[in-house]
Amino acid sequence: MRRGTKSLEEFGKELDGGDIPKDILCKAYLPQARLAELYVRMKRKTLKNIVDLFHNKNIVELSGFLNLDMEKDEIVKGVLIDVSKLDGDLAGVIEDIKRIEGVLEVKFSDNVLNGLIIDELFFPLMVGGERSFTLRVESFGAILKRLYEKFGTGAAVILYEMGLGMGESKFKSVVSNYRVDKQTAVKIILAERSAKGWCISRLDEFNSKGAVVLAKDLFECMPFRDRQERPVSQLFRGYLAGIFQQLYGKNVNVTETECIAKGDNVCKFVIQAEK
Ligand SMILES: [Zn+2]
Structure with a gap:
C-alpha cells in the first residue's frame, strides 16, 4: 500500500489508510511487569540523553507523547514505562534524570493496581491544541x-x-x-x-x-x-x-x-x- 505524506489534493484518492491505529497515552495493563509513568520537561537538546538513559537502564517505553514548545525550546515528554528489567529502584532513576543537564522538571507515578497503570499526571487532554475528551x-x-x-x-x-x-x-x-x-x-x-x-x-x-x-x-x-x-x-x-x-x-x-x-x-x- 502507498505510504508517505500526501498533499490535501492527493488525500485519500482511494480512501486508503485506516490500518495504522493511533493509541494515545491513557493506560497500560501488564500483570507480570513493573510499570510507572513519567513526565520530563527539558531543553530540546537533552532528549537524546533521556533516550540513552532509558536504553542503558533497560527501561521500555510503552506509550507516550512528545511536545515541543518552539518559543522556549523546551520539550515535554510523557511516557508509560516498563521498568521490570531495571537494575535498582525507580527513585534512583528519577534522581539520575534530574541530574542530567537541561532537565527542568520531573514527575512520576508508580501507582499500579494489579498490573494496571492509568495516566494520572496529564490533564486536560488536548487534541491539536484544543481541549477535548474521548468517547468510545x-x-x-x-x-x-x-x-x-x-x-x-x-x-x-x-x-x-x-x-x-x-x-x-x-x-x-x-x-x-x-x-x-x-x-x-x-x-x-x-x-x-x-x-x-x-x-x-x-x-x-x-x-x-x-x-x-x-x-x-x-x-x-x-x-x-x-x-x-x-x-x-x-x-x-x-x-x-x-x-x-x-x-x-x-x-x-x-x-x-x-x-x-x-x-x-x-x-x-x-x-x-x-x-
Ligand atoms: Zn453511514
Whole structure:
C-alpha cells in the first residue's frame, strides 16, 4: 500500500489508510511487569540523553507523547514505562534524570493496581491544541440506540441539528484561523476528521451546485454496520450540511446514499445546494 505524506489534493484518492491505529497515552495493563509513568520537561537538546538513559537502564517505553514548545525550546515528554528489567529502584532513576543537564522538571507515578497503570499526571487532554475528551465508538452507538428508542424520528432531527451547528462553527473557525479559501477549508475539515478519529473522508466531487463526500469507517454508522435497511447517519450528515451551507452561502440538502449500516463499503453523502 502507498505510504508517505500526501498533499490535501492527493488525500485519500482511494480512501486508503485506516490500518495504522493511533493509541494515545491513557493506560497500560501488564500483570507480570513493573510499570510507572513519567513526565520530563527539558531543553530540546537533552532528549537524546533521556533516550540513552532509558536504553542503558533497560527501561521500555510503552506509550507516550512528545511536545515541543518552539518559543522556549523546551520539550515535554510523557511516557508509560516498563521498568521490570531495571537494575535498582525507580527513585534512583528519577534522581539520575534530574541530574542530567537541561532537565527542568520531573514527575512520576508508580501507582499500579494489579498490573494496571492509568495516566494520572496529564490533564486536560488536548487534541491539536484544543481541549477535548474521548468517547468510545461503542458508547456513542449505545447513546444513539437509546435516543432512537425513546424519541424515534425526533432523535434523527436532534442529531442532525447538533451536527449542523457543529459544522457551521467549524467552518467559520477554520476559515478565520488559517485564512484559507472556502474549498480548502472543507478539505482541511475533512482531513481533520481522520486525525480526530471520526472517519477517513474526502471530497469526491465538487462544483458550484453540489458535492459528494465519501466517509470510511464513520464512527456514527459503525455501531450499526450491516444491521440496517437504510442509511443511519444524522450527526455527520448535519455536520456536512453546516459546512456546505457556509461554503455555498445558501441552504443545502445532504443525502446519505450509501452507508455501511446497510452493507455498503463506505458512507456516501450527496450534497446539493438549493437554487
Ligand atoms: Zn453511514
